[in-house]
Amino acid sequence: MKTVFQKIIDGDLPCDKIFENERIIAFKDIAPQAPVHILIVPKKAIQDISHATKEDALLLAEIMFVASALAKQFHIQDGFRLLTNNGADAGQSVFHLHFHLLGGKKLGALG
Numbered sequence: 001m002k003t004v005f006q007k008i009i010d011g012d013l014p015c016d017k018i019f020e021n022e023r024i025i026a027f028k029d030i031a032p033q034a035p036v037h038i039l040i041v042p043k044k045a046i047q048d049i050s051h052a053t054k055e056d057a058l059l060l061a062e063i064m065f066v067a068s069a070l071a072k073q074f075h076i077q078d079g080f081r082l083l084t085n086n087g088a089d090a091g092q093s094v095f096h097l098h099f100h101l102l103g104g105k106k107l108g109a110l111g
C-alpha cells in the first residue's frame, strides 16, 4: 500500500508544494510544529535513513542543500532544525524517508 508521501509524489494527494525537482519534493507539514515546518522528501521510496545505501549518498547530500536553500527562502537560516525520525520508537509515522525543516521560533531541547 502507498504511503501518504508516495501518494503526494504520485500526484494522488494534494500538498502545499514548495520545491520539486526530479529527485526531491518539499511541502508544508499538514500539522506544523513550528511557524516554518517543511517536509523534504526524496522521491525514491526509502523506508527510513537506516535503509539508505551508499548509492543514495548524492541524493542525501542534495536534500541537505535543498534544506539549506529553503531555510534561506523562509528566512530561518540563522536558526533551524533539520531532523529525521527513524522508526516507530523515534516517532516516525510515515515510512517513507523524510526530513523535517523546522524554524521560526525558539526551538526546545531534543528528547
Ligand code: 5GP
Residues within 6 Å of the ligand: 004, 013, 015, 016, 027, 028, 029, 030, 031, 032, 039, 084, 085, 091, 092, 093, 094, 095
Ligand atoms: P514523522 O512522524 O513520520 O517523522 O513525520 C510525518 C509528518 O508527516 C508529520 O509531521 C505529519 O504531520 C505529516 N503528515 C502526515 N500526513 C500528511 C499529509 O497528508 N500531508 C502533509 N503535508 N503532511 C502530512
